[in-house]
Amino acid sequence: MNDPHLLIDIHDGIGWITVNRPVQLNALNAEILHALRAAMESLGANAEVRVVVLTGAGEKAFIAGADIRAMQAMDAEAARAFCRLGHACMSNIAALPKPVIAMVNGFALGGGLETALACDWIVAVEHAQFGLPEVTLGLFPGFGGTQRLRHAVGKARAMELIFTGRRLTAREAHAWGLVNTVVPAAELRNTVLDVARAIMANSPAAIRLAKRALLQGLNMGLSDGLHYEEEQFPKCFERDDCVEGLTAFVEKRRPVFTGK
């Protein structure tokens, strides 16, 4: 986890992860993907961390994709290993038992958009651009983009972005429902802090269960998803947070959640 290309900082309940390769626009190589996976596992297991924020170093790029130079040297076998590593890393982000916010501070292209799509919430700067330009390179999205983009924006729009490789502005991405909020650069960090604090006021145990139910539901039809929710909901009542939340309401005070 001591990769200089990945910075980790824990502050006031928030685990900040910064992909730190600004000269190459934070392009993802295998080393960074390994480090990102380890960082997610570590912050996921750290009870001090209630929300994770993922961003890129510099003002130009969140992540401009998988490292094109590294891919140039790959044969099909090496590509399979790289693809598996990317999938494992994105799945780690998606399955983290706490919310992950993508603070998109610039280009989110190819593997960069796929990384943002694996997160739960996207706050983007006004000058951010989103796209899956893989087909312009003779590739197609290989870190989950064909699936997660369709879930996020539907088939027609996913086909449009993937077949043309065109970029969306932050405003377009917001209009498509891909991005939660778009803000000027000067407000990006504070907006993310506001989002994180709003989440952290609530029960971590309930959020963990809700996130799992929501994401599991994406793999199911509506009736199976509803059945899953019905199965999972009673688990809230086995958690201290639920007792605290209900009691605090009745006692007309703010709840103090422990996440247990």
Ligand code: DAK
């Ligand atoms: N990889 C490596 N280097 C990159 C890069 C990338 N994705 N993006 C930018 N860079 C480097 C540039 O090469 C340049 O380095 P130098 O030439 O100065 O050494 C430096 O970052 C600054 O970039 P530019 O000079 O190009 O900056 P501009 O402002 O002119 O343009 C740009 C910014 C973001 C529009 C442009 O850099 C660009 O188009 N970048 C590539 C974006 C892209 O195509 N991204 C998708 C990458 S493909 C798979 C697994 C994964 C994937 C696919 C398959 N399997 C194994 C099956 C995923 C693929 C991708 O993500």
